[in-house]
Structure formats: C-alpha cells, structure tokens
Amino acid sequence: MSAPAISLQQVSKVYQTDRVETTALDQINLTIPQGEFVSIMGPSGCGKSTLLNLMGLLDAPSDGDIQILGQQVAHLKEKQLATIRNLKIGFVFQSFHLVPDLSVLDNVEIPLLYRSVSSSARRQAARDALERVGLKARMSHYPTQLSGGQQQRVAIARAIVGQPAILFADEPTGNLDSQMGKEILSILNDLNQQSGTTIVMVTHDQHQAEQTGRIIRIHDGQMIH
C-alpha cells in the first residue's frame, strides 16, 4: 500500500506577536490518500489557507508532524523543502500570481527552471501543459493581455508542468465568474482523474466542493467531523 499523499498529526499553528497569541490551527489530524480530490471549506479567517500553506510546505507548523508522500518534513532544511516543493507539489492561487514581465510560456516554465532540464525540454513541457489547458495559441502573450479565466488556466499549466503528485489550489475560482469557475473546476477534475494527481482545493463554493471526493470543514482552527 502506498504512503498517503499528505499526513498531518496533531498539527498546530500559533502566530505570536508582542502582546497577542493567535491559534490559527489547533491539533489537526488529517490523512489524504494519493489520487484523492479534497476540498477544504470554512468561513473567512478559520485557518483554511494556513492549513494549505502548511501542507504545501510554504510555512512551518508550531507543533505536530507533517508527512508528504511518506516523508517526514519537520527537520528538513529550507533547501530540501524547496526541492520537495519543486518536484512533488504544484500551486494554484486565487489571484493567479503570474509574473507580469514574462510571457505565458515563460511563466509556465518557472517550476522547471529549478530542475536540471534542458532549455528545449523545458519549452516543450511548457507547450504541452498549455495545450492541456487549451491555451497553446496564447503562449507568446503576456498575462495582462489575457482574461481572468485564461490567466487562471495559465496558472494551472504552470502548476502541472512539472507533473507534481500533489496540487494545492487556494480558491482557484474566487476571482472568476461562475462560467469560468466551472471551466477551471473541470480542468482540475480531469487532471485528478486522468493523471491521478492529488488535489487539495480551498473553496467557499459549496456546489464546487460537492463535486470533489471529500469535503473537510474547518472552524476556528479545528476540523469539524
């Protein structure tokens, strides 16, 4: 039996300032098997994005253990965490976060810049990823020349270009109209079913969440069962 994609044991995150201590996540236990499409729901400020950041190794927990594809990450150095992010993980953000100074193709190439990949292989992989999201014709455009839905599709192409095992999507349809939202969700569903990519999506949209395999609800930093 293969290791779960993500495993969280008693994971907490506490933010500390001079005077105030805020518990963003409180003793979360969560296992997400490989190939699952999970959505995380909860009100604003409940800790959804914090949870996603911890699972995506963008932030470190204050307490507890995190395993990614069976690997303990607690004692890994920044460089090792960067390598795991680069090889195993992809991100899709609510506000796309495309680099405005780069063309669509150059944006999609970004994850491969930090791998030992030849320039031609990199460009071919980026073209393939853009083809998958139906934007090959726009590869020499710049982000500002695209609609919101198109920008999010570029962001998905960038997230999958390195064929990650896990994809984290933080409200990927939050800035899009419902039609565009449907398209994006459809792309994510295809990716999950065809490539077996584990997807963890934060969303406020109940209807979208119901289309995923499981809904995890968070309230005041705790999981609701």
Next chain:
Amino acid sequence: MSLHTVKTTLRVLMRRKFFTAISLFCIATTLMVLIVVAAIVDNMLHPIGAERNFDTVLIVERVRMANKEETSVWSSPLGYKFIEEFILTLKTPERVGYYTDNSRQSLIDGLIQRFQVKYTDDQYAKIVELDFIDGRYFTLDELNSGQRVAIINEPTQIRFFGDQSAIGKTIEFSEQRYTVIGVVRAEAEFNKAAFSDIWAPITTFPSGNYRDEMMGSFRALIKAASRSDIPAIKAEFEQGLKSFDYRSVSDEYATATSFANTKLERMAREFMGTEDELGSGLATFLMLALLGVVLFMLLPAINLFNLSISRIMERASEIGVRKAFGAPRRALVNQFLLENIILTLIGGLMGLLLSLLALNLIESSGLIAYANFNISWRLVVWTLMITLLFALISGSYPAWRMARMHPVRALKGY
C-alpha cells in the same frame, strides 16, 4: 536559466522606465567620472607616445641638501653638477639622460608667443622615444660643438610656418636663431619628460653657469636594461649619495637626499608631498586611491541599493511564486544579482560612451596641453571590474534580503 533572467531583466527595465532612467543615470555618471579620472591616470602611467617604454625608466627630479646640523636645508630640482657627479657616473643603468625645462618667448607675426623649450643631451632621445614626422634628433657632434639646431613639435611648426615644411628653416627664441632639423608629434603635458614645444642641445643654453650648480632646474632619466635592474640602480644611486664628500663641492653641504622614482612612485610622492622623504608613501597613496574610489561609488551605490529594495518589494509576489515552485535561495540571489549586473553593465556601457565624450571635450578644451587620451584594453577591463564591483556592492544585500523573504508573506505582497 540565464536567458530567462536576461529576458525578465529587460522586461522589468522596460516596464519601469522611470526607475530604469534614474538607475542608469546614477550608474553612468558615476562610472563616467571614474573612467575619466582612470583614463587620465592610465595615460600618465602607461602612455602610448614617447614615454611608452618608461616602465624601465627611473626619474630623478629633486635633491635635498643640508648642512651637518640640518639648520640649513635646500630643496630644488637637480643642478647639472649633481647629475655629473651622481647620475652620469652610474654603472648599472643601460643609459642616462637629462633635460631642463624653460619657458621662452618668440616673436611671430608681431606677436609674442611663449614656448616650452627643453635643453637636453643626446641620450635623452634614446630614452624618450619622440615620434618623428620629419627630420631627426641632434647628434653627439652637434651637441659637443654647441650647434644651434632644434627639434620642434607639430603645433609649433604650424605656429611658425603654417602648413609649410620646417626642416632647414630657422626659428628664434632667447635672441638666438636655431635651425630646425626635426619635427615630432606633440606629447601631452602630463608626460613631463616628453612634453615640450622645442628641443635644443644643452650646450646652446644661454649661460654656462649651470655647469657648477648642485641645485638647478634639471631632471635626470635613468634607463634600466630590464625592470629587474631597477633595485640595483636605486641602491647604486643611494650609495653614491652616501659616500660622496660634499665639502669638495661646497662647505655649505654635508648631506644630499634624492630619489630615483618610477612613474608611479613619482605620482605618489607628488600627491603625498613626500618628494624629499625616504618613503615614497606609495602604499598609502594606493590605499587612499582605492578608498577614494570606494567612497565615490558608495553614494550612488546606496542610491541604487534603495531603488533595488523598493523594486524587490514591488516584486514580492513574483518572489513568492518562485519560492512556492521550489526556487532555492541561491537561485533567487543569483537571479537578482544577475539582474543588477545587467542593469549596471548597461549603465557602465553608457558611462564608457559618456567618458569618451568627456575625454574628447578635455582634449579639445586645451585644459591639458596636447592631451590625446587613449582608452586601453587595461582600462576597459578595469572599468568592467569596477562596474561588477558596483553591481555587487549595490545588489548583494537587496538580493540576500529578497531571497530570505517568507514565501507566504511574499505571496501576500509584503
């Protein structure tokens, strides 16, 4: 990776035109001033003209003489007697020569004009390799027989004779007529040993009194066969000064101090005011020059540094994305340093072009007589190195700070 960085850099520069213009202005003007100063110094130390082989030449310019109690001290350029006693007797050098600089007047078309005249010996022209356009230098026979022959430079030929040939014609200064036997290219004023308008044999000097003087207006040039001979020549010269019985010349003198300097040592002595001191102050001079360059670069570097910091804050989201997708710190530092280097190199290139313009202006202004600056490969390499140093000074900390940004905060844009 680098092509991606180059593309990103150029797009960033094009998108933030105001920032780019200020940065480039800052870099280009700083480097222009540095290159102009460096070009002048480089042309002084490594000229391409008549002093091109001066890396094996020592220059003796001054002598300090004192009585036994050091209550009476004299310091001045060399007298002919000094040269005769201490320079012409040296055995280690390949050859020695000397000259004395004088300002002379001449009447041309009813107007009094001033000229720089060098009275020299025959060996002078074998050390200072004057570039003859026409004619020749005077011979030993002409020197010994005191013949009034002169070599003039090209601008002097034009002043006296317009576009006509000067060879065989006569010029008059100090109420003496000289026959022109050679015309040479002009040498820049800062090449002191080579710079003059007219050269004439020392034996035609208006007065013969100079022959008995320990102190006067002469300079001596000592040519070594190779650079490795220089320490031995200096030692022989020093020994000669120590062992001489000064009472044989005059009761007034008991000691003499004088130094045979390379061009760089002479520059250091002039700058540090150590003409008559034992140490040339060369090390201090070089340290001060380096410190001067660093201080001069510091202000624009701080300016660029601040601009880089604000540029990084603007691009926090991009940094967050790169980190999220696995960019290690080193890759981000390299990327932003490379961006800074590209920006600085463009500024450096502009600075180089501006400095060529400024050097042209200095040449045509007559500020430095007969200046003809040459931008050597050595100078271009130094410029490149200074530009890179500038990029590293102004870019290292912002790049390091950027690479340490927390990915989550970077993605939120702060």
